[in-house]
Amino acid sequence: MSSEPAPRPVPRPSPDFTDRAYWAGTIKMALSRFFVLQVLHDGPAHGYDISRAVERTTNGCCSPSEGALYPTLREFEQGGYVTSEAEVVSGRERKVYTLTDKGREAFKVGLDAWMDATAALTETGRAATVRAEAQGSCRC
Numbered sequence: 001m002s003s004e005p006a007p008r009p010v011p012r013p014s015p016d017f018t019d020r021a022y023w024a025g026t027i028k029m030a031l032s033r034f035f036v037l038q039v040l041h042d043g044p045a046h047g048y049d050i051s052r053a054v055e056r057t058t059n060g061c062c063s064p065s066e067g068a069l070y071p072t073l074r075e076f077e078q079g080g081y082v083t084s085e086a087e088v089v090s091g092r093e094r095k096v097y098t099l100t101d102k103g104r105e106a107f108k109v110g111l112d113a114w115m116d117a118t119a120a121l122t123e124t125g126r127a128a129t130v131r132a133e134a135q136g137s138c139r140c
Contacts, residue, residue: 032062033072034114040082041098047073049097069074073097081106 005041015022037054039045049071064072073095076082081103084095099107105140 002049011100027050028062029068032068032073032115033112034107036064036069036072036076037099037103037110040097041104041107044096044098046087046097050097076103 017023019121035054035057035083036050038057039050042053045053047066050073051064051069065067073082077084077097079102080100082097082099083104084097088094
């Protein structure tokens with residue numbers, strides 16, 4: 001037996017909160033999940049169509065990769081928010097995802113939450129602009 005202490009885990013570096021990419025990535029990840037629900041709220045779709053519809057709907061702001069989309073769809077399916085059914089098209093099998101009633105409720109709750117956040121951000125932006133103008137340092 002060794003009397004040496006177990007090695008301590010290497011701490012993860014903290015994120016750079018001054019980096020716009022940090023905030024953009026965090027926002028896009030959350031928005032992508034919401035827009036997957038929104039696309040399926042419009043009707044059943046398979047993964048590729050969901051990804052393209054999210055990209056179109058957000059004007060390219062959110063473009064979920066396969067590595068992000070399919071784990072999200074699996075999580076939604078496990079939670080009962082979507083169902084999937086295999087379909088064969090041109091000899092290839094693909095899953096078509098359909099929003100459940102629970103998924104529709106999640107979309108509505110998510111929409112309300114995003115609308116609240118958007119309103120708060122808009123108000124915060126207006127207040128910051130007013131303060132900056134009052135200080136004579138508006139960079140508009």
